[in-house]
Amino acid sequence: MDLSLLLTDVPTLVVVIVGVPAVLGAYILGGEFLVRRLPDRARGSVRPWIWVAPALFFVTAFLVAPAIGTVFTSFQSHGGDWIGLTNYQRQLVDFPNGGAWIAIRNNLYWLVLYTLFVLFFGLLLAVLFDRVPYESVVKSLIFMPMAISAVALGVIWKFMFWYQPADAPQTGTLNAIVVNVFHQAPKTWLTDPNVNNFALIAAAIWGITGFSMVILSAALKGIPADLLEAARVDGAGEITIFRRVIFPLMMPTVVVVGTTLVIFALKAFDIVYVMTAGNFGTDVLANRMYKLLYQADNPGGASAVAIILLLAVIPVLIFNLRQFRAVEARR
Amino acid sequence: MSSVTYDHVVKRYTSDLTVVKDFNVEIADKEFMVLVGPSGCGKSTALRMLAGLETITEGQIRIGDRVVNHVAAKDRDIAMVFQSYALYPHMSVFDNMAFPLQMKKMSRSEIDKRVKQASGILGLDNFLKRKPKALSGGQRQRVALGRAIVRNPKVFLLDEPLSNLDAKLRGQTRVELQKLHRDLETTFIYVTHDQVEAMTMGDRIAIMNAGILQQVGAPGEIYDHPANLFVAGFIGTPTMNFVPVTMENGNAKASGFDVKLPKPVGADKGILGFRPEALTDRIQDDGSTLEIKVEVVERLGSDQFLYGTAGEDTITARVDPRMKVAPGDRARLGLDLRGIHLFDSQTEKALL
Missing domain, CATH: 1.10.287 (Helix Hairpins)
Incomplete structure (x- = not known):
């Protein structure tokens, strides 16, 4: 050195x-x-x-x-002239497949699928692990992906989804299973526009489920054991207890985690950038903004995309802050 | 309405942690049974096994004739009032009380009727729409009772229900609970560490210590005839006086006085017990007497407590408040022979 x-x-x-x-x-x-x-x-x-x-x-x-x-x-051209809404118009005029629309569509996929699945898995794991011995060990394992940087996570899943032609040995985990267990032709997970968005979202879900599980698990542990025992004595089965007692009491936390995930989904960038660079119909707004600025040298277009993204996030942000305050106030 | 039987019940967590040991009690239909003992004696565990919140390691628990060892809590048809009340914080008072009825799939009108009836009895009519957070401690306690009452259960379990109330409210609620028991005509099993609650409320009391049942009986019987040293010391305030004695010619000889025993015992050593109120300032000619050196005098208006020593033994006496006595005095007191107990110094069992 x-x-x-x-x-x-x-x-x-x-x-x-x-x-x-x-x-x-x-x-x-x-x-x-x-x-x-x-x-x-x-x-x-x-x-x-x-x-x-x-x-x-x-x-x-x-x-x-x-x-x-x-x-x-x-609102400006590359040269710095005021051009009004032209930048926005270029991004939004070619509905449904031109300009920013593919990215907007994909962000909506992310918003719905990523948020719901992460909440679902987080809740499921929190409730199930609450009842197993070695809870902390199992929870640490699920939480581990949180310690991996999003770029490393993208690289790992790129290998998981790796494609080799049918006659070559399958080095990607998923295709190895598809070929050797189900005896099907290997799939092009990341380039097939029918599945690649879901493949990316699945990788992101794997990475963030630990976060949702840990917070929901903390909320679950905050429910006094007495209440569940009282419900049991009152004649409620375990599923009824979850539906009528546990879930309503966890609801404020579910909403906070959910809105946080919505913001994460809207900001999605790193996994997309690493795994497909936004090609094959997997572009998202944040990646499009990056491409417009650094590859297309179009700061006006990139700024327009950034503002569209900002406008989408603001209502969620406000709702999240309000909800967070409501949860705090209930303490 | 049902009887409850504990038949050789054991609760063991690990091989060297047994919290309830060979517990046998029969609780009659409509009886008010109090389980009492110091904290950690296993009384709550015994109750929770009956509720189905803890598994039973050995033995049987029966409700009526039905063995409930493997019946889930929700199917046992018992109601329980928790120390913390365990009200559902997200539900209104009405919904809290309606919850167990909804679980029974009762019709809306029937639920409405029963909840209104219970809220009437408990004076909660004006609070039905409130959340538990907006209620006082006493009101919450009544909602917890209401949630149990509406079900018309076979057995009513109460786990230290009064310990979160202030002293005045506790006294009132004690009386209300007894009325409630009379009106509902249901078996009540009541867990407490407070011997006053046990003495005042129970038809019978079961005293536990270190997981072992010490004695079961009516309050008066337990007070007058404690089966062993633990029960004698646990029940009664101030506690019974305990004095080590040796036996000579039918007399129990302590360090500072002698007592003629009402009947001969087959031991030459023991522990003599007598309650503070067995001592009196009115001395009968034929009675035993003892002289104490008074150290502290407490005047309560209705009573006067003297704390002092006789020989080497510490003695507490409860005497007429009109007796003139001051710290430092030597006072001669009569000992009522009907109130003396003798315990074996090894087994601690009652000998008289």
């Missing part, structure tokens, strides 16, 4: 290690010093702002400002 390179970076390193805490410390102490000078009444209303200001600054500088910039860009 070339140490000289590291040495040239030493001043930067010193600035980062010493400077950042120093600036933060000075800000806090200075802010507090100034607040103390204020009259008693003003102090209470000023102090929170001193503490919130850095976060506000960073959010504005790195999130709000770029978002506003994106809105402007989406």
